Amino acid sequence: MLLSRIQFGFVVSFHILFPAFTIGLASWLAFVESRWLRTRDTVWRDLYFFWTKIFAVSFGMGVVSGIVMSFQFGTNWAVLSEQAGNILGPLLSYEVLTAFFLEATFLGVMLFGWGRVSEKLHFLSTCMVALGTLISTFWIISANSWMQTPQGHELIDGVFHPADWTAIIFNPSFPYRLAHMVLAAFITTCFVIGGVSAGYLYRGTHREAATRMLRMSVLFAAITVPVQIFVGDLHGLNAREHQPIKVAAMEAHWEHKPEGEGVPLVLFAVPNEAAERNDYEVAIPRLGSLILTHSLDGEIEPLTAVPASERPPVKPVFYSFRVMVGLGVAMLLLVLASLWAWWRKRLYDTRWVLAGWRAMTLSGFVAILAGWYVVEIGRQPYVIYGLLRTADAVSPIEGASVMASLLIYAAAYAIVFGAGIWYLYKLVRKGPVPQSPPSPGAVDKTPMRPLSVPDESIEDTAAKEGA
Template sequence: MADAELLSRIQFGFVISFHILFPAFSIGLASWLAFLEGVWLWKRTDIWRDLYFFWLKIFAVAFGMGVVSGIVMSFQFGTNWSNLTLAAGNILGPLLNYEVLTAFFLEATFLGVMLFGWRRVSHGTHFFATCMVALGTLVSTFWIISASSWMHTPAGHVIRDGIYYPESWWAVIFNPSFPYRLAHMTLAAFITTAFVIGGVSAIYLLRRRWEEKAQLMLKLALVFVIIVVPIQVFVGDLHGLNVREHQPAKLAAIEARWETEKRVPLTLFAWPDEVAETNHYAVDVPYLGSLILTHSLDGEVKGLKDFPRDQRPPVKPVFFAFRVMVGLGFAMLAISGLGLLLWWRGRLFTARWFLWAFALMLPSGFIAVLAGWYVTEIGRQPWVIYGLMRTRDAFSGVDLASVVISLSTFVVVYAIVFGFGIWYLYRLFRAGPGSAPPRNVPGKTPARPLSVPDAPVEESP
């Protein structure tokens, strides 16, 4: 039974790790498309329209893979984790249904117009459809984060005979951690998209292809990260204060704090030893931990020894994943600052070392999102509903053979389907931002957003 439960956890983690990458990209990409089309309507310059249709193809593929992986993920609530569904279905079910009734319906209504209506509707109608799809991705984020946040900071409910019933939907939806998680995840999605756009632009400039369009995209991506990454740092700090208040065991694991004490240092690196309840090879900065975590030099931080061993999250994965996320955040700050300096000096497009650095940062948003998600979800353990229901109690009791078969099937199918999808995205990126399809051509079918040129067509130098 324990082995089947562990494999079920691995299966859910595997599926959600794939799924979260695509919404993290498509949320920001939808808003990027609305921006591009809005500027094109204002300026009527071909370069903006060409960029819109280039990124529209990317969005269509990423959005489709996100939908497929999301549907598969939800099935597990009824198979491997049915006890959670039985206990908290009165709360989680409506929240997920609200996402379908609002976001999915909004996206489904306007996605077809956005993808295929270029030659069939007016400019204004097409732009409205793009904006509605972008709004749909944000509404979807709202409901999903609300449901996830409630499981971390449950509120607005009563429990009768082991079943959770909503008492105040306002308190359920806007639970204590929800505003911070929503802002943090939305900004993370936007930053992820910005680094993909900037990284792709840097690669084009290194290869001297599509240089005019690449320069425009790189400048836009750089401006965005210069503004938004510092905001994300501020939001992350607020989120950390919220975690300290509502999930102190998670914070203790994040910092590998074993003793409750004041004036704690900031541990830059260590090897946490959960058996000996100590850290090896620790590199500490005195007082900085209290200053960051409590905004006071003598602030107190709870240690893991204050919690029973069976109520502590796994320390190593939380500790190291958090440092990966924060390290990438500082790298993002550094590269945005360097880009601003090079722009001021007129060397933004000629400093090849910077272009290589930005190109290498292309996947940084995805890695940071995954690391942050691992901190959030592993740090919640051993609870599936924090402080109320343990993860082991949510397990359905599915037999080991069934979990082995389903997990193996997921791995094989995902490798094939998403391997093909990623390969197709590579082909789209390699084809580059060519000319947008013309409008109102008699006898022609709607523009095909997923088509790829037979061979890349390079701009003249």
């Protein structure tokens, strides 16, 4: 069981990064193309071509990792598939029918149709790809949310049967998870774009394109980061209602406090699960109650309210939650600093602000992983919360077989995704270069071939930039 959990966690950790990135990137491409159609400014066109290449590679790696992940339901989690397949199967099938087919239909036109179809049709294709990524998110989050807060089903002889599809799809935690995940995807892409543009400005390259990307990133983050904090608060209140022990693990809250004392906000601690206490605790009195219950003396259910066998692993949930929240606070502070520099008309020249964006380029990915660990580890020891334990859902196969497949996955992912990430790095280093028609007899390097390798090596590009 432990090896199967590690394998699923390993595979899903890779998979979630690429779809999350492409969700935001597809919408960014739709915005950039709309700006090109409205202004006819070639900088917007060059930005579209540049980010389309990155989207194509990321989309491909997301598809590959998703196929591998789906196999595990039959190999490592056959009991889960057998007992919950009547519900999870249709939900995942709806994702394929309504989202993946939509994306696949218009993706080819988006990637290869520039100059071959009308501008309106090409823009429609980009918008449809963006819509497809959002529809895909809808169904995936619905399936996962049902496993977290199941309802609308009948349990007959240990098998889940759908009784009310509306209740299944729109289960109690679904709206909060969907909003939280979509915003997380948009913010992740926003900080990648902002970090890349800050890198160009820091080095003095692609300045015109970089200023536009950074300006849009600051504006977008100024709206979405505060909204995400608000949505996260609503999500936490929902979790306290439906998964109180998960919230207790997030806060490492072990026992009821005396009446009127409230719950402290634990800034740092080393949860001691054996002794059911926190070591080296640093906490702010009552602030936990204010955040979790919106009252200074509110109470939440402690970990000791249930037997140890019903609690999730506290340390990974506790620390992952603080990583996610800490990065959210850092994003907010960076946005405020950027707005201040913009107000002083120094946004593109303030080195420490640009350095901050560069440092936070990949922060969204880390925050998504940390949040995902909170969600998934926090529902343990259940795979379907309160109804099906993880130990009862695993396939009855030998640990050696799971270990062998885990090692094969690790080796394959290191090669495939290592090469893909290196290629993305090369694309980013080259940047949004101006596009021009190919000369007669030249190899076609136009946007109709988004996976074509950049003409210059990293070393050549770096030498030209004087890096």
